[in-house]
Amino acid sequence: MAEASRGRVVIGGSTGFMGRHLQRRYRAAGREVVTISRRSGAEADLSWADQEAIARAVDGAAVVVGLAGKSVNCRYTPDNRAEIFRSRLETTTTLADAIAAAASPPPVWINASTATIYRHAMDRPMTEADGDLGTGFSVEVAKAWERALFERDLPHTRRVALRTAIVLGPGGVLGPLRALARVGLGGAQHDGWWPVTPARRAAGTAHVPGSRRGAQKFSWIHIEDAARAIDFLEDHPTISGAVNAAAPQPEDNARLMRAIRRIVGMPFGPPLPRWALELGAWAMRTETELILKSRWVLPEVLSEAGFAFRFPDLESALRDALR
Numbered sequence: 001m002a003e004a005s006r007g008r009v010v011i012g013g014s015t016g017f018m019g020r021h022l023q024r025r026y027r028a029a030g031r032e033v034v035t036i037s038r039r040s041g042a043e044a045d046l047s048w049a050d051q052e053a054i055a056r057a058v059d060g061a062a063v064v065v066g067l068a069g070k071s072v073n074c075r076y077t078p079d080n081r082a083e084i085f086r087s088r089l090e091t092t093t094t095l096a097d098a099i100a101a102a103a104s105p106p107p108v109w110i111n112a113s114t115a116t117i118y119r120h121a122m123d124r125p126m127t128e129a130d131g132d133l134g135t136g137f138s139v140e141v142a143k144a145w146e147r148a149l150f151e152r153d154l155p156h157t158r159r160v161a162l163r164t165a166i167v168l169g170p171g172g173v174l175g176p177l178r179a180l181a182r183v184g185l186g187g188a189q190h191d192g193w194w195p196v197t198p199a200r201r202a203a204g205t206a207h208v209p210g211s212r213r214g215a216q217k218f219s220w221i222h223i224e225d226a227a228r229a230i231d232f233l234e235d236h237p238t239i240s241g242a243v244n245a246a247a248p249q250p251e252d253n254a255r256l257m258r259a260i261r262r263i264v265g266m267p268f269g270p271p272l273p274r275w276a277l278e279l280g281a282w283a284m285r286t287e288t289e290l291i292l293k294s295r296w297v298l299p300e301v302l303s304e305a306g307f308a309f310r311f312p313d314l315e316s317a318l319r320d321a322l323r
Contacts, residue, residue, distance in 0.1 A: 113149075116138045119135070187257060
């Protein structure tokens with residue numbers, strides 16, 4: 001972390017998987033950290049409801065990192081869909097208002113987005129320059145989130161939308177996958193036909209089959225590389241706009257599950273068909289899109305700027321995350 005970048009960090013959405021990792025990392029580096037979450041006190045320094053205090057924290061900060069938003073690891077009910085939108089747009093607007101009012105605005109604001117903004121891709125990888133945006137509920141959330149980041153006139157603050165792939169680290173998405181592998185159910189997740197109700201089709205929450213036999217691409221990034229990418233973006237003032245936070249060597253779902261089985265020492269794992277995945281997702285109150293959509297994303301902006309990944313290949317990232 002560059003010496004010139006050791007000023008105050010404001011983290012909006014500080015209690016999630018990434019937010020907690022960044023807090024520990026910044027504080028270990030000796031930086032002042034101000035955290036914002038739904039509730040202040042035990043969870044965070046400030047509440048999203050305390051806009052005056054947020055404005056004071058942002059004024060003079062070196063960097064603002066926006067991570068707030070309800071987890072998409074849920075069933076896409078009308079109430080959850082509304083909260084997924086609201087939690088992202090209101091908090092991003094609050095940060096924009098605070099930056100606009102600051103006498104000394106932060107030089108950079110790095111806000112979370114998602115690699116899910118790209119279409120289901122089986123034919124070629126998506127980069128910032130030539131990636132095709134997709135359709136459906138999750139994509140519309142991502143588009144609206146990025147609009148909220150960029151729509152205000154903030155001439156003194158550089159803005160980056162961090163289109164993050166699946167983040168690998170202790171806990172997180174790997175917990176359920178490791179548990180499945182340990183009991184012999186860690187095979188590839190196979191896409192296929194599944195009935196779709198008119199309501200889900202209208203809401204854009206229906207996953208349409210687009211791959212077979214675990215061939216859907218799995219783009220990912222180790223949590224430490226995600227944090228290092230944020231440092232890198234803070235210290236490179238020529239980078240703005242959308243940036244893909246994804247490792248340079250995406251794999252497919254079958255290879256992902258094979259690697260997890262190898263690490264946990266389970267020699268077999270039968271493939272899981274779509275019907276079993278749908279029933280499991282219903283029982284776990286989540287959606288199969290999270291494992292069946294093909295996310296094929298490359299970090300063109302970071303790579304061309306010289307960012308060096310500490311965990312460029314999936315096996316090393318998984319072994320570190322599953323220690």
